[in-house]
Amino acid sequence: MRSFQLANESSPLSLTPDFILPEDKRPQLSEVSTLTSIPIIDLNDSMAIQNISQACEEYGFFQIVNHGVPEEVCNKMMAAASDFFELAPERRAQFFTRDHKKEVKLYSFYLKVEDGRKINMWSESFSHHWHSVDHFIHLLPENFGLSTGLDLEEDCFQKMLGDKPTLKAQANFYPPCPDPELTLGLAVHTDLNALTVRLQSEGVTGLQVIKDGKWVSVPTVPNAFIINLGDQIQVLSNGRYRSVHHRAVTNKLHSRVSMAMFYGPNIDAVIGPIQDLIDEEHPPKYKNYRYGDFLQEFFKQEGTRRMVKELFELPN
Numbered sequence: 001m002r003s004f005q006l007a008n009e010s011s012p013l014s015l016t017p018d019f020i021l022p023e024d025k026r027p028q029l030s031e032v033s034t035l036t037s038i039p040i041i042d043l044n045d046s047m048a049i050q051n052i053s054q055a056c057e058e059y060g061f062f063q064i065v066n067h068g069v070p071e072e073v074c075n076k077m078m079a080a081a082s083d084f085f086e087l088a089p090e091r092r093a094q095f096f097t098r099d100h101k102k103e104v105k106l107y108s109f110y111l112k113v114e115d116g117r118k119i120n121m122w123s124e125s126f127s128h129h130w131h132s133v134d135h136f137i138h139l140l141p142e143n144f145g146l147s148t149g150l151d152l153e154e155d156c157f158q159k160m161l162g163d164k165p166t167l168k169a170q171a172n173f174y175p176p177c178p179d180p181e182l183t184l185g186l187a188v189h190t191d192l193n194a195l196t197v198r199l200q201s202e203g204v205t206g207l208q209v210i211k212d213g214k215w216v217s218v219p220t221v222p223n224a225f226i227i228n229l230g231d232q233i234q235v236l237s238n239g240r241y242r243s244v245h246h247r248a249v250t251n252k253l254h255s256r257v258s259m260a261m262f263y264g265p266n267i268d269a270v271i272g273p274i275q276d277l278i279d280e281e282h283p284p285k286y287k288n289y290r291y292g293d294f295l296q297e298f299f300k301q302e303g304t305r306r307m308v309k310e311l312f313e314l315p316n
């Protein structure tokens, strides 16, 4: 395996102290469960909508198969993402920035630890906007099930997220790591947006999600999309649907690529628990906010295990 050099470094990647997490933040891989995992839902199954809704309440994560997107398109997308990280570090460096407002950017995440040091994650991420799919949205499966699962109008969530949603594609690259016990590819986080649709390298696992307080590994399933709910759906659903903590771990032998398509509200959308989900027994758990204000707070908390939606929680 060729050595990898991060775009913002001057020598090939090696497991130097600035990548090594303090003991209490290490992944403890022997404790990760491989017996259970997130549901795999076949969109051709007549129970698909119920299954999705149940998965959203119990796991916040699921995989879908028979989604209708041609395999060839998915493969091309993953190949394009991999090709980017094959570019020489000097070429990738042209895109490197810490300015989150840049529309095209390459960056790497870090975690601030107790003594104030920043520990680098063993990965590099490239992101850019993607375009709305209005011209072919009618080809996609209808009635995805998030709204109807909560007995809401079919397009309720979509309406709340507003026109011109924020659409961001993010390719994450995890080079092989000499000791995956000491590092993380991506620190523990929830996704800040509404919905994430993700592809991952075939045959190389790395994504792990919390289920009942334990980490479980997400297996690779051929031609599947991994879907998870972000913070905005947790707030809109007043906590019924869950935005679940997840992380990426590294691997000794293989590099891994994941490609996430983030779908979020319009920047000016007002997000808060949907009225129809609130009654005397179910008081609102969050106050309303403008999505742009949520984003601003999100970036302020860079390098921490962010607690953004918690700021908007209402006391009960």
Ligand SMILES: O=C(O)CCC(=O)C(=O)O
Binding pocket: 170, 172, 186, 191, 198, 200, 206, 207, 246, 247, 248, 257, 258, 260
């Ligand atoms: O690599 C993965 O599968 C996880 C990526 C992820 O969580 C993210 O991009 O937000």
Ligand SMILES: [Fe+2]
Binding pocket: 189, 190, 191, 246
């Ligand atoms: Fe994520």
